Amino acid sequence: MTLLAPFFLNLMKKNVTCACLILAFALALATTAFAQDIEIDTKYKSADTNNAVIEGRVTLPSGFAANRILKITLKNSLTVLSTLQSDKQGEFRFDNLSEGVYFVQAEDGGAEFEPVVEKVMLGRGIVWELTVQLRERKIPRVVNSGPRVISAAELHQPVPAGAKKEYELGLKLVGRGQITEAAEHFEKAISIYPEYLAARNDLGAQYLKLKRLDDAEKSFHIVLAGDPKNFNAQFNLGLVRVERKNYLDAISQLNQAIAIDSARPVARLWLGFALLETGDLADAERELTKALVMGGAECVAAHYHLARVYLARGDKTEALRAVRAYLDDAPKGEYAKEAKQLEKQIKN
Template sequence: ECGSFPKPTHVPSIAVRVGAVYMLFILTVRAVWRSAEWRTEAMLFRSGLAVCPLNAKVHYNIAKNAGDAGNRTLAVSEYREALRLHSEYDQAMNNLANILKDEGKLKEAEDLLCKAVKLRPDFAAAWMNLGIVLAGLKRHAEAEQSYFTALVHRKKYPDCYYNLGNLYLDEQRYEDAYRAWRNATALKPTHTVAWSNMIIMLDSIGEMEKAETVAQEALSILPMEPSLHFNLANTLGKAGRFAEAEKHFTEAIGLDMKNPVYYTNLGVLYHRWKKYDKAERLYLRALELNPQLQSAKENMALLKRARSRMTGRH
């Protein structure tokens, strides 16, 4: 009976080929699925949640991704869930506190950061963030001590020096603020906001020459930074150096054509320079970009009054 079956000479090779094709198909389908599933970090973390719903790290990753994408509501919810699952998750405390701080919920932010640094005393970022929160609560001495503690644990910390400078500015300790921001830019020469704060502060306290020197130094490092051209232009304009100010306002606008404040301030310069047509065009452009910009509205009204007075004289 067995002899009636055909000889299985080629069956194994056919089976192998079919099996190989099938396996390749399965692997391809899985690869496509994984590629689709992992196309974004958010989807990747969501897939982790389906596998490990009680894993605090998975919820932390979802929260961090949501926060980076600007979805604060989801970020807060997921950080809270991470902390519910792992009550001593210090990094989750720090990140949640940062969001709460930005929302003005300073007391809860303070509580979270105090707990974080108690769990990890060398947590420099949490110490710095605690300093920011305490400064927001006007508890300046405690804020300063928090910044100092952060700097003990991370000596090269430009952002901490920057925030320390902001604290000193709030206390009108101008020399200390200047030194702190200098430390920030020494450690990170591209720290734009530290440079800007130095220029603005020096200008505001009447140290115009020093403000100009700092601005030129900053621009030698960051020649394409519009805010630095803008701040230097404001200083030069106050000093009555209109042509130089015009040059730097124009540079700022060329680098950031969507900033209505830049147009407004160049308009003010032309207004003071009695180039009224140019001033009007710039105020109008500022209001096109931001119809609610109060400074542009007020300056436009002043310009109209000035022109009507001139017309009345004639």
């Protein structure tokens, strides 16, 4: 018996090894069968086929069909992707789109309605049916003249030649970044012609840059006393409220500026900022998105503020996309330092 013991011991070890191998094989078969029972969504089995579609129609504020040809612009957060005209019923279509976030802007090119922007979260291979409702534009008493908006009241002022010369010298200095010197020329223009609205507004703007908020506010109030529909003064007064962190008053003031001229994206940028500071994330996102779509590079800061909106909402993916868009477009921008810190915060 003593001599047979090693033989039986080895035999038992071999049987145990075989049993383990058989068990492992059975488990592998079961796992494979279980995996085959799980249905994997077909959209994740292959790359994006870029066949998603946005079908849209534009309606009047009443809900009836627009019955006019409109300019339709498709953008993402970085650039304009496509521009087309709707048909006579206000209907349009964008084909061959990939999955992602898009912004659709509709505008009729006239003074009756303001441009409207809608956000679309487009899934892979789907057809998104979009309705864009126009909003009536309050008729502004302003006309465009270069980069500034000049009110009708300013155009009809009998400005003396000496005052105009000082004003134009001030504008040149503003372009060179010589703020204090520019303010001095605007002051001289006003001393010659105290009713000079443009000079008073631009003087106030320089005071605002110099953080002389009381003087800036006084200048804008004088302009508005003579021209209540002056966009520049209304907008700049809103910026005074922002500088003072009086965000509720800033929101009211900036809305008044937008009522005068709703096509100025920079007013929507600052309105979105003020709304964000009050915690109104939904309205902040709406205004910042409009600013970005309408203003492009002029409103690149909207990317950074939108990143803050998305992060506050808990959407780290969108927040990271927005902050990267800002840093890509404005690596040395006003908020570059804060954006880099925000990017680190999101990734951690």
